[in-house]
Every structure is written in C-alpha cells, then in structure tokens.
Amino acid sequence: MSFINYSQKEINCKIVYYGPGLCGKTTNLQYIYNKTSPETKGKLISLSTETDRTLFFDFLPLALGEIRGFRTRFHLYTVPGQVFYDASRKLILKGVDGVVFVADSQLERMEANQESLENLSVNLAEQGYDFNKVPTVIQYNKRDLPNAISIEEMRKSLNRRGIPEYQAVAPTGVGVFDTLKSVAKLVLTELRKGG
Amino acid sequence: MAAQLVMYEDEFTKINAICDRLAKDANAKVVFLVDKNGQLISASGHTQQIDTTSLASLTAGNVAAMGGLAKLIGENEFPNQFHEGAKDSLYMTIVATRIVLVVIFDNRTSLGLVRLRIKKASDELGRIVESMNRRNSRLEIGSPFAEISDEDIDNLFSE
Numbered sequence: 001m002s003f004i005n006y007s008q009k010e011i012n013c014k015i016v017y018y019g020p021g022l023c024g025k026t027t028n029l030q031y032i033y034n035k036t037s038p039e040t041k042g043k044l045i046s047l048s049t050e051t052d053r054t055l056f057f058d059f060l061p062l063a064l065g066e067i068r069g070f071r072t073r074f075h076l077y078t079v080p081g082q083v084f085y086d087a088s089r090k091l092i093l094k095g096v097d098g099v100v101f102v103a104d105s106q107l108e109r110m111e112a113n114q115e116s117l118e119n120l121s122v123n124l125a126e127q128g129y130d131f132n133k134v135p136t137v138i139q140y141n142k143r144d145l146p147n148a149i150s151i152e153e154m155r156k157s158l159n160r161r162g163i164p165e166y167q168a169v170a171p172t173g174v175g176v177f178d179t180l181k182s183v184a185k186l187v188l189t190e191l192r193k194g195g
Numbered sequence: 196m197a198a199q200l201v202m203y204e205d206e207f208t209k210i211n212a213i214c215d216r217l218a219k220d221a222n223a224k225v226v227f228l229v230d231k232n233g234q235l236i237s238a239s240g241h242t243q244q245i246d247t248t249s250l251a252s253l254t255a256g257n258v259a260a261m262g263g264l265a266k267l268i269g270e271n272e273f274p275n276q277f278h279e280g281a282k283d284s285l286y287m288t289i290v291a292t293r294i295v296l297v298v299i300f301d302n303r304t305s306l307g308l309v310r311l312r313i314k315k316a317s318d319e320l321g322r323i324v325e326s327m328n329r330r331n332s333r334l335e336i337g338s339p340f341a342e343i344s345d346e347d348i349d350n351l352f353s354e
Binding site: 003004005006007008011012014042043045047056057059061064065066067068070072075087088090091092094095181184185188189191192 | 200201202203204207208230231232233234236246248249252253256259260262263340341342343347348350351352
C-alpha cells in the first residue's frame with residue numbers, strides 16, 4: 001500500500017519480486033543495485049542463508065524522481081522462492097503495490113513456475129488482494145540457457161491474463177530495467193485512479 | 196485490507212513532537228516511528244549514523260515475523276519486544292495495530308525508564324493514529340496523482 005506524506009511531499013510504493021526458487025529474483029535486485037547511481041539508491045539488504053539462498057527477503061530502496069512535486073520512491077523486495085518459506089512470503093506481500101513475477105525459462109522449472117504463480121494468487125487473496133487487480137508484470141528470465149522453452153509456450157502456461165511480459169537474462173541485465181519500469185508505470189497509473 | 200495511510204502536516208508535526216520528547220525524556224539515542232509495511236514515518240535523536248530506510252524495512256520484517264510466530268502459538272501479536280545488545284539496545288512497541296515505535300538506547304538510561312516513557316508516548320501516538328484511521332476510512336481520499344498524465348510518468352523514466 002502506497003504511503004503518501006503530504007508534509008514531506010513524497011510517496012513510497014512497494015514492489016515485490018515473486019517466483020520459484022532460483023529463478024533470479026535476487027539477481028534482478030543485484031543488477032539494479034549495481035547499475036543505479038549512489039544518490040538514487042539505498043543499501044541493498046539481503047537476509048540470506050550461508051549458501052546465499054534468500055531466507056526472508058532482499059530489500060532495495062530506489063528514488064525515481066519527482067512527479068508533480070512529489071518525490072517518488074520505490075521499495076523493491078524479493079520473497080524467498082523455496083516452497084517451505086511460504087509463511088515468510090505471505091508476510092512480504094503485506095502492503096504490496098505491484099508485483100514482478102519472475103519465471104524460470106528452463107523446461108524443467110515450468111511446474112515450479114506454475115506452482116509459484118498459483119501460490120502468489122492464493123497468498124495475495126489471503127492479504128485481501130485480487131490477483132487480477134494488482135499491477136503485475138511477468139519476466140521470462142534465463143532466456144540465454146539452451147534448455148529455455150519458447151516464449152509462446154511460456155505465455156500459454158503462465159500469462160493467460162495477458163499482462164505485460166519481458167524476456168530477461170538477469171545477470172547481464174537484459175530486460176531487468178524494462179521490467180522494473182513497466183511495473184513502476186503500472187503502479188503509478190493505479191495511484192492515479194486513487195487506488 | 197486496512198485503509199490507505201494518509202498523514203497530513205498537522206498530524207506529522209504532532210507525531211514528530213511526541214517522538215522528539217520521548218527521545219529526550221527517555222534519554223534515548225534514537226526514536227523511530229515506522230509503519231507495519233516498512234515505511235519510515237518519523238525519526239528523532241541521533242539519526243545521522245543510521246540507515247533509516249533499512250531500519251524501517253527490517254523493523255517491519257521483524258514485527259511481521261514475530262506476529263506470524265505469535266499467531267502460531269495462539270497470540271494475536273507480541274506488542275512489545277526488547278533486544279539487548281552489548282552497547283545499544285532496542286525496544287519496539289506496536290501502536291494502534293499498524294505503527295511500530297522503535298527506541299534505541301544505551302547504558303546512559305535504563306530499561307525501566309525507557310518502558311515508562313514509551314508507554315506514555317505510545318498512548319498519545321495511538322490517539323493520533325486512530326483519528327487518522329477514522330478519517331481515512333470515512334473519507335474517500337483523493338490521490339495527489341489523480342491529475343498526472345502518461346507524459347509525467349514517462350518523464351520519470353527518461354534518462
């Protein structure tokens with residue numbers, strides 16, 4: 001839920017990167033962190049295990065600029081993708097304004113993608129959100145891998161709703177900012193409606 | 196889903212004044228007010244050396260995790276948490292179910308005094324937050340973004 005401070009003229013929005021384990025959510029945030037200028041970003045916080053798997057969340061605050069005199073800030077979060085961290089995922093979705101669903105393009109991860117998408121819908125509903133109304137974009141990540149399946153197939157199984165979709169190779173940054181810009185635009189458009 | 200949190204200047208000024216006074220009365224190093232979604236509302240005291248945005252986000256994560264634990268054992272939430280460090284300690288109190296008051300203090304004061312002052316401040320803050328809640332649920336708050344155009348949004352992304 002966006003936080004509007006009229007006194008300080010700023011608005012904060014929360015974007016959550018969701019998806020199955022090892023799909024590249026943290027890599028998205030790391031790339032954004034590495035490529036943004038120091039004055040627009042805060043510290044990247046990663047609560048991860050000793051083997052660098054996300055334990056609770058990663059967090060990156062970003063200042064985008066001003067709209068009509070309001071400073072616009074985005075707080076980017078990732079969820080832990082591993083199935084057994086479901087309780088933590090639910091907590092992180094609290095107050096969400098926009099979602100990036102990161103899908104793993106590898107054939108053997110298609111079932112995990114679908115399961116995670118279903119889990120996202122259920123967890124949003126538990127927080128009182130209708131998945132179909134939450135600003136969401138989908139990122140087909142790992143497009144460079146030889147076992148990546150076709151975009152048509154991915155679309156058919158994960159994007160029947162026809163939400164904005166992007167192809168990505170997160171470690172090299174392909175599609176990372178396109179995805180972020182797209183979800184940020186959707187969130188701001190939703191705010192315009194007074195959401 | 197709770198109503199959107201919208202704060203106006205007079206409320207912000209009152210809240211800041213309460214936090215400033217609490218920092219002084221409790222002889223604390225820093226006082227923060229954070230909403231449960233991780234947005235920083237107010238900060239008083241020696242905040243220069245602290246990454247306030249990260250503090251707000253981690254506070255919210257911590258309160259959410261402890262809230263989840265509370266529900267597992269049949270409690271609604273743990274309204275007070277105390278974390279003791281070698282030098283600095285941290286006390287968190289949930290105010291009016293949606294705000295977290297965080298006080299960081301060292302051995303120049305005592306836990307008893309801190310708790311006493313927090314109790315008073317959190318009652319006052321609670322009243323303000325509840326009146327904000329009542330107003331926000333009663334009124335349809337117009338978005339300051341209602342007038343923005345596609346061009347405004349696009350401009351934000353032009354490098």
